[in-house]
Amino acid sequence: QKEVEQNSGPLSVPEGAIASLNCTYSDRGSQSFFWYRQYSGKSPELIMSIYSNGDKEDGRFTAQLNKASQYVSLLIRDSQPSDSATYLCAVKGGGGSNYKLTFGKGTLLTVNP
Amino acid sequence: GAVVSQHPSRVICKSGTSVKIECRSLDFQATTMFWYRQFPKQSLMLMATSNEGSKATYEQGVEKDKFLINHASLTLSTLTVTSAHPEDSSFYICSARVASGIVGNEQFFGPGTRLTVL
Numbered sequence: 001q002k003e004v005e006q007n008s009g010p011l012s013v014p015e016g017a018i019a020s021l022n023c024t025y026s027d028r029g030s031q032s033f034f035w036y037r038q039y040s041g042k043s044p045e046l047i048m049s050i051y052s053n054g055d056k057e058d059g060r061f062t063a064q065l066n067k068a069s070q071y072v073s074l075l076i077r078d079s080q081p082s083d084s085a086t087y088l089c090a091v092k093g094g095g096g097s098n099y100k101l102t103f104g105k106g107t108l109l110t111v112n113p
Numbered sequence: 114g115a116v117v118s119q120h121p122s123r124v125i126c127k128s129g130t131s132v133k134i135e136c137r138s139l140d141f142q143a144t145t146m147f148w149y150r151q152f153p154k155q156s157l158m159l160m161a162t163s164n165e166g167s168k169a170t171y172e173q174g175v176e177k178d179k180f181l182i183n184h185a186s187l188t189l190s191t192l193t194v195t196s197a198h199p200e201d202s203s204f205y206i207c208s209a210r211v212a213s214g215i216v217g218n219e220q221f222f223g224p225g226t227r228l229t230v231l
Contacts, residue, residue, distance in 0.1 A: 034220075036222075041227075042224070042225070043204075043222040043223060043224050045222070046219055046220075046221060046222075049219050088156065088157070099145060099162075099210050099220070100147070100159060100162060101159070101220060103156045104156060105155070
């Protein structure tokens, strides 16, 4: 069974700091990796996607992927109170054609003013 | 771009009634749509994968006769919760996969429908 593991948190950081969110996955054949942000009572919003090893930067967000270690992370620089949310790591498996995503349980991030 | 809408956003119904939820891709064609359910403080659980013009594929443990899915066009999928019971109360979220273009394989989520069964 494919699994995606995340620390549930809560992760608390001061405003302006770097928040580091981590995720591991069990399916070595996984090809696509995503980070979603979900505010309380709302649906997930795609923040980043990453497909190859290394870093991918988009504004204050950097996704890092290490397929050998089956590890993907999200760094948020200059954290803002508005970044406070649950961050979901999602992985698309390597096989099949139905593009199913497996989600982690999410990490609750709190950015303190 | 890649906007997904859901209707209704919130519904309260009596036990035993049926509820239909619509999911639309507004500015793109979605050959595949997904239906998720999320209970409080839990992650998203995939219920079924919906492909335009064919029968939906349900995840293990999801009753296909209770959760009817129709994906009649490239922009519309519907989920009908039949004979709803209080334990069906949850946050139902659809997503659509962008089949082509720059974005690639990402799934974009609708705003969700909060169902409360009394």
